[in-house]
Amino acid sequence: MKRTTASPSANQTLSLLRSVGEQLEGGHGLIAVDKSGRILLATQEACRLLDLSGEGEGHTLAELGADFRLLRVITACRDAEAAVEREIASAREVIMVRAFPVQSQTIAVIVLVRDETRLRRLERVRRDFVTNVSHELRTPITAIRLLVETLQKGALEQPEVAAGFVHRIALEIGHMAQMVEELLELSTIESGRQTMKMEPVPVVELIRTVDRLLPLAEERLIEVTVDVDPATPPLLGDSRRLGQVLRNLVHNAIKFTPPEGRITVSARPLLEQSRVELVVRDTGIGIRPEDLPRIFERFWKADSSRQRDGEGSGLGLAIARHVVEAHGGSIRVVSEPRRGATFIVEMPAAPRQAAETEPG
Ligand SMILES: Nc1ncnc2c1ncn2[C@@H]1O[C@H](COP(=O)(O)OP(=O)(O)O)[C@@H](O)[C@H]1O
Ligand SMILES: [Mg+2]
Structure with a gap:
């Protein structure tokens, strides 16, 4: 050379x-x-x-x-x-x-x-984020504006019609409030400022927090079954946040399952790894293979769910993943279109306490 x-x-x-x-x-x-x-x-x-x-x-x-x-x-x-x-x-x-x-x-x-690849990607994520937030807020705001205008133009004089409109305004405000809460949760998690109260959480108690969604499931003729292996040890985690994660998974299952469908929430120990597996399975519309890698992204919703106005912001699973990973756990999904979806959460079990030692 x-x-x-x-x-x-x-x-x-x-x-x-x-x-x-x-x-x-x-x-x-x-x-x-x-x-x-x-x-x-x-x-x-x-x-x-x-x-x-x-x-x-x-x-x-x-x-x-x-x-x-x-x-x-x-x-x-x-x-x-x-x-x-x-x-x-x-x-x-x-x-x-x-x-x-x-x-x-x-x-x-x-x-x-x-x-500069990473820098550019971050810039894009930030831009998309602002666009998404604005878009998600615009939909309910437009709905509320139209409802209020109609009330002002005379619908107020017809008490029954007016009551229906006020009910819809309340629903839209509920969606916005939910979204703002999810955004705040997300930013707390991402800033690393979140304080997690780590304590042993009995799995049966955790699953009980989805009870408040049962009326919604009932209204849609969906049957919810709970199946907890009695050998499942308590989890180690923040019960409020884990409850939120589980409720979002079950809420999704309800939203994306047609009437007469079934949802199963189950838990079992993975003893070798001192972990616990929580599974939420539904018989709903499922997720297309090309969508699977994206569903945990912020604001991401399948096209089919975009059309249902005000049904959600697409933040729930992003938050779920953050929360679960912050606990040292993992979350994954298995699904096929029209064959339902199964969300699997693996969480560390709480270390056995001295007080719980075997009798004898
Ligand atoms: N159980 C499920 N069955 C089918 N699709 C689902 C299910 N759970 C989530 N998805 C898809 O993932 C998207 C993101 O879910 P999520 O982050 O909870 O947002 P949101 O519930 O606000 O739409 C949903 O809009 C939907 O397209
Ligand atoms: Mg959701």
Whole structure:
């Protein structure tokens, strides 16, 4: 391999640059090229970020299959003798390259490479979040505005009609209140400020918190069965938050199961791992395979559920996952369209207390 010969001072500059390059943290890389585009120095990370094949040094960037956008940045920088920067975005990643001209006999251009993929993704998530919140709030607000306008235009004079409208206004306000509560819960969890009261929670008591949803199930002619293995030990966790998780799973099961369907809430010990498995199974509409990876995302709802106005914000499962994982547990789903859905939560069991030791 033919190496570019460099004067001692150039060698010193290069080795200085090399040690700078080695200090860079992950996601940052450095390249130095000569006038003809031959690589004098390329850090491993730079090669990885720019998909440069093989041992870079001694070859030209073009030989290594560099992206044409990178080649143009370097040429432009060299010719204009001015700094040039540009983003090299692909479907998977966003790489920022900044080229600086150098007044030296050997090095012509130094390029700093930075992976901005994560940053961009965060920016997008934040933008989407604001759009989603606005959209979700607009629907109930529009409904309330129309109902109030109709009341003002005379519906108030007809007590029966008016009562129905007021009832619907109350429902819409209920949806908004639920959503604001879920948003607050989510932001508390994400800020890491949430305080969890960890205590042993008897599983039967936890499952009892879904009792308040039974009238809703009954109204929809859905049968709810509870099946707890008597050997199930108490969980270790925050009973209020775990109750919320379980209620959301059962509420979903009710929402997405047609009349005459069945829901089973069950629990059993996974003794070897000192864990407990909680399962909520329904016989409802199920989830399409392509939707399965997305259902735990914030605001995500299947198209079929989007059409049901005011039925939910799509935050419940995102919160459920946060809460369960914050307890050192896991949540997953198994489902097929029209064959129901099964949500499986695995939680750590509470350590056995001295008071509970075996009799004898
Ligand atoms: N048991 C279920 N059966 C079918 N689809 C479900 C079930 N649970 C959740 N989903 C899908 O996942 C989406 C997200 O659920 P969730 O985060 O609780 O939001 P929400 O209940 O507010 O719609 C639902 O809108 C629905 O499309
Ligand atoms: Mg829900």
